[in-house]
Amino acid sequence: MRMLINVPETVVADALRGMAAAHPELTVDVENRVVVRRDAPVAGKVALVSGGGSGHEPLHGGFVGPGMLSAACPGEVFTSPVPDQMVRAAAAVDSGSGVLFIVKNYTGDVLNFDMAAELAEDEGIRVAKVLVNDDVAVTDSLYTAGRRGTGATLFVEKIAGAAAEEGAPLDRVEALARQVNEKSRSFGVALSACTTPAKGTPTFELPPGELELGIGIHGEPGRERRPMMTSGEIAEVAVQAILDDITPRNPVLLLVNGMGATPLLELYGFNAEVQRVLAERGVPVARVLVGNYVTSLDMAGASVTLCEADEELLRLWDAPVSTPGLRWGM
Amino acid sequence: MRMLINVPETVVADALRGMAAAHPELTVDVENRVVVRRDAPVAGKVALVSGGGSGHEPLHGGFVGPGMLSAACPGEVFTSPVPDQMVRAAAAVDSGSGVLFIVKNYTGDVLNFDMAAELAEDEGIRVAKVLVNDDVAVTDSLYTAGRRGTGATLFVEKIAGAAAEEGAPLDRVEALARQVNEKSRSFGVALSACTTPAKGTPTFELPPGELELGIGIHGEPGRERRPMMTSGEIAEVAVQAILDDITPRNPVLLLVNGMGATPLLELYGFNAEVQRVLAERGVPVARVLVGNYVTSLDMAGASVTLCEADEELLRLWDAPVSTPGLRWGM
Structure with a gap:
């Protein structure tokens, strides 16, 4: 094994420290594993939160910023983030206009974002969810029931992010995200x-x-x-x-x-x-x-x-x- | 060998076709292997031309555009482009304000850019040259007398490109490029x-x-x-x-x-x-x-x-x- 790492156990934390050191325009909470655009929450704007296993960079942390994601939650490599990260991200970016969770269709991500949505709603945050499942190659797989979410995630995050930036309300941002995934x-x-x-x-x-x-x-x-x-x-x-x-x-x-x-x-x-x-x-x-x-x-x-x-x-x-x-x- | 290619002989030409298809803001001459910003020549602006062997992408073709290079000449993989490409590039981008050749220090590149400078000057184009040799690892190498040109090329192209975009004259753009390399x-x-x-x-x-x-x-x-x-x-x-x-x-x-x-x-x-x-x-x-x-x-x-x-x-x-x-x- 030849990797540019310290030890396998700290790969994600090390990468987040490096993101923080490279991108002053982001707020990177290394301990809690949440990447947030620095100016969040943006008044009157719907927030977009995504996340998933690490190892797919720049997805998702590299897509945080004006016109795209409000926050991202990186899990361990190829492993779903936990609900606590997602709730923390939602709380950090919600301006009162609601939060859209963008979820790639993998069993762990779906379960954890579902749980996070419930927890966030308990805290008074309005949450909508969109599932990304664009991969035509297989129906069920090792990690999914139904199609996997892959490249379309970028289209969903960019287009829904642009709508949110323009001030579209949560139901409109959600509908657009769903439309992009379907197309x-x-x-x-x-x-x-x-x-x-x-x-x-x-x-x-x-x-x-x-x-x-x-x-x-x-x-x-x-x-x-x-x-x-x-x-x-x-x-x-x-x-x-x-x-x-x-x-x-x-x-x-x-x-x-x-x-x-x-x-x-x-x-x-x-x-x-x-x-x-x-x-x-x-x-x-x-x-x-x-x-x-x-x-x-x-x-x-x-x-x-x-x-x-x-x-x-x-x-x-x-x-x-x-x-x-x-x-x-x- | 598992590569995403057709045949080795057409790798560079295929990549240039793909660049042309991806970047309408560039003019890609696939046959003559020159990548030029679409609005060139820009009146009153010093032009920057670089190039080198392919296989280092996005360097150099991916750095063509406003604020950076005016044109790039890709050679075969890890092989210097030929003087004809460089002269063609210089002629395509020169507005009469002169052209700066940015040359990584490899024997083939140095010889060919030298020859191209002479040929371009014969055509009435004012040419200045800057050599990039930032690699401290070795002095002489397989392909160089003296230090190799590597990452600093990006700094030289970006900073000299910004100066040219602001309207700095050729001697000033050249001096800045040289300064960036020295630093x-x-x-x-x-x-x-x-x-x-x-x-x-x-x-x-x-x-x-x-x-x-x-x-x-x-x-x-x-x-x-x-x-x-x-x-x-x-x-x-x-x-x-x-x-x-x-x-x-x-x-x-x-x-x-x-x-x-x-x-x-x-x-x-x-x-x-x-x-x-x-x-x-x-x-x-x-x-x-x-x-x-x-x-x-x-x-x-x-x-x-x-x-x-x-x-x-x-x-x-x-x-x-x-x-x-x-x-x-x-």
Whole structure:
């Protein structure tokens, strides 16, 4: 095991200390594991709280800031945060206008955010929840009943965050978040396994010369293994898997996401192939984002997420955002 | 070899097609391998051109845009671009105010940018050059006479780019670029080798349980191999190597840079340790950047770059920038 860490037990705490030291615009509570935008609570604004296991950075802590999340709760690596973190985050960011919990569909996250919602409501905080479950690769998995939440989380957090920043009320922000999730689909592929600090060995064994199609973001199994394919062939499979599930009638937002260890040089090349396939299938692309946004530690591979965007979603996507991981227009 | 590519021969061309498809704000000439900001030439503005081997993305193409580079010339992976690319780039961006070539100190790059400068001057373009050689790890190396150019390139391109954007004349932009390089030092460490598409096997063998200190950005040898160290110990070595070479009298800009395959979770933890060591050594940190900026394909590891910044450099660092790889304030 060769990792740039001290000991596995302090990886998350060390990373939070490092985030605090890098981003004075965030308030990082290392002990309680909550990342909050410094100006929270913002008067009259609905707050957005998300969170999940660590190891997917910049998701979620790197998406905290004006125009996106109000707070994030990082759990241990690939492990749900606990309700106490979520309640603490909600209390820190609620201005009285309510809080939207954005929850990726994994059993632990769902249970803990449910419990946190109850506890927060007991404290007088209005809470709405949206579940993100965009991954078309598998229905049930190691960690989920139903589809997994992956790349669409970024679209949900950005677009709902923009609406909240404009002053939309809680029911509207919730409805938009739900709409973005419903209009989004993802498919991922792994060229290598990832290694968690606690385990120290790869989460699965990929025989030489093979890749895994339909992978999740925790090294959990995908749809099938195949002999190595070209970037163009992988793009065909990923886009087709998505288009088997939805038929976009509007131009799409496209996320070509790296799983962590795949060089940007390769991601750009993959983007060229994904956009070629989309053009061949008659799907116009309105906006594109290429990079490492929803990662799986040191896994090599990539995922494709499409979100069908009407004029309103497109406008909210383009709205200014200022976070460590996503920033434009301010 | 498991890479997200079509064939090794088209990796750079595929990536440029993908950049073009992702960034409508750039003009990407795939055939001639030049990336140019769309509004170039900008009247009355000094232009900045850089380039080098591919495989270090987002450097350099990802740093093209308002406030930073005017154009970039990507070579083959880990191979210098050719003079024709540089002349073409200079001609595309020169407004008559002159062009600054920013050259990392590798033999091929130096020779080719020298030749390009002569050719451009024959075409009536005023050219100045600055050499970046910030890596304290080794003096001569596989690819260099003298120190290698690494992380400081980002500081040079950002700060000189800001000065050019404000309308500074060529001699002033050149002097600032030179000053930033002189005030910058870097030290890198590899936890794994990288694999080039053409070779298909790791560029070197790192025995299990060892790391390499003082690595360059092409997998060329560093100072020494040692049994695996903690993040804190690595931070001590890296910072000490830099402070053996300069004694900052002003607060520093700090770049904690990932080599490509090291998760952001680990980079943030490493940043915490680097800043701890700097605090212990009495070096105040004015600004911090943590992420994958000057990479080495899929190498695991990180580098530390410090740049001693007076008020003027700090002001230019903070100035707005809008590129795929670095963006704030606009």
